[in-house]
Amino acid sequence: MSSKHTSKDPLAQGRHFFEDVWDVVRQVPRGRVTTYGAIAGYLGSRMSARMVGWAMNAAHALPDVPAQRVVNRNGMLSGKAHFGSPTRMQELLESDGVIVEHDQVSDFARLFWDPAVELAL
DNA sequence: TTATTGACGGGTA
DNA sequence: GTACCCGCCAATA
16 A cells, blocks of 8 residues: 555545555454445445445455455345356355355345444444 | 456345 | 336456
8 A cells, every 4th residue: 555645535435445444344244244424425426336446455455354255235246256266256155154145145235244333433 | 448258146026 | 018228436458
């Protein structure tokens, strides 16, 4: 991360968007999952779910960011291809106690962890 | 410099 | 119910 501020209006975010994303993801409890849109909405940019994906890409270098707990709104492991192996994301989720079938989280609605609700800020 | 893409989501047809 | 289009911000070509 270096020294470049790409945000033209940092005050609007109060902080770097990526850092906020990582901070939220780190708060996702084991055995739970969240979505890109939920994180984006929690941060204030409801339609910038894509940026959460980019943040995850950058988070790849961070130790405590469980990106496997972040899936798309369908509960599908859309980012599994970006893990070490095609099955790595599923294995990590199963290790968390999450059932995954056909690249999709079982009982996704039940396991869904919404920062806007759980953090309730 | 502009154009296209990307770990997405919602609204509209 | 599915399909398509637009918008978000950043990085890459």
